[in-house]
Amino acid sequence: MEERSKASGEEIRERIRAAGGDILDSERFQRGWKIRHHNTNVAQHSLRTAAAGIRLCDMLRKKGFEPDEREVVRACLLHDIGMTEETVHGKVAWKKAYEHPRESARIAVEEYGATEDMKNAILWHMWPICVKPPGRLTGWIVVTADKIATSQDLRKKEI
Ligand SMILES: [Fe+2]
Numbered sequence: 001m002e003e004r005s006k007a008s009g010e011e012i013r014e015r016i017r018a019a020g021g022d023i024l025d026s027e028r029f030q031r032g033w034k035i036r037h038h039n040t041n042v043a044q045h046s047l048r049t050a051a052a053g054i055r056l057c058d059m060l061r062k063k064g065f066e067p068d069e070r071e072v073v074r075a076c077l078l079h080d081i082g083m084t085e086e087t088v089h090g091k092v093a094w095k096k097a098y099e100h101p102r103e104s105a106r107i108a109v110e111e112y113g114a115t116e117d118m119k120n121a122i123l124w125h126m127w128p129i130c131v132k133p134p135g136r137l138t139g140w141i142v143v144t145a146d147k148i149a150t151s152q153d154l155r156k157k158e159i
């Protein structure tokens with residue numbers, strides 16, 4: 001398919017670091033390497049989400065859209081930052097689906113200066129499990145990138 005992003009893995013990693021290096025280096029994000037999530041962990045899943053987000057930005061630009069890549073990358077890296085071993089495991093799924101986005105959005109605003117669009121993208125990233133769909137382009141990209149990353153997590157594929 002011609003619209004596919006041609007960016008190499010190395011370029012994608014550089015673009016993630018350019019937009020979210022402070023997040024990657026933060027203690028809270030680093031803790032995610034130890035929190036299990038699907039067949040991987042929260043940090044790896046979040047990196048995959050950011051990589052998918054960048055590729056979606058590339059595809060959308062070719063279609064005439066103007067995604068804010070910095071916002072997309074940061075929202076992707078932070079969308080599950082509120083997950084802990086406790087909230088990921090041992091609670092009923094519907095409760096988990098509502099609680100961790102709220103906690104992630106709170107942390108994103110308070111600790112990482114998230115914009116309103118980033119906050120909303122994080123709050124509604126579980127759509128359609130949550131009722132409210134994301135309202136803005138950043139939100140739609142994060143929702144889609146999260147699903148792509150989750151399918152990669154389930155296949156145990158490296159980014
Ligand atoms: Fe999530």
Ligand SMILES: [Fe+2]
Pocket residue numbers: 045049079080146
């Ligand atoms: Fe996620």
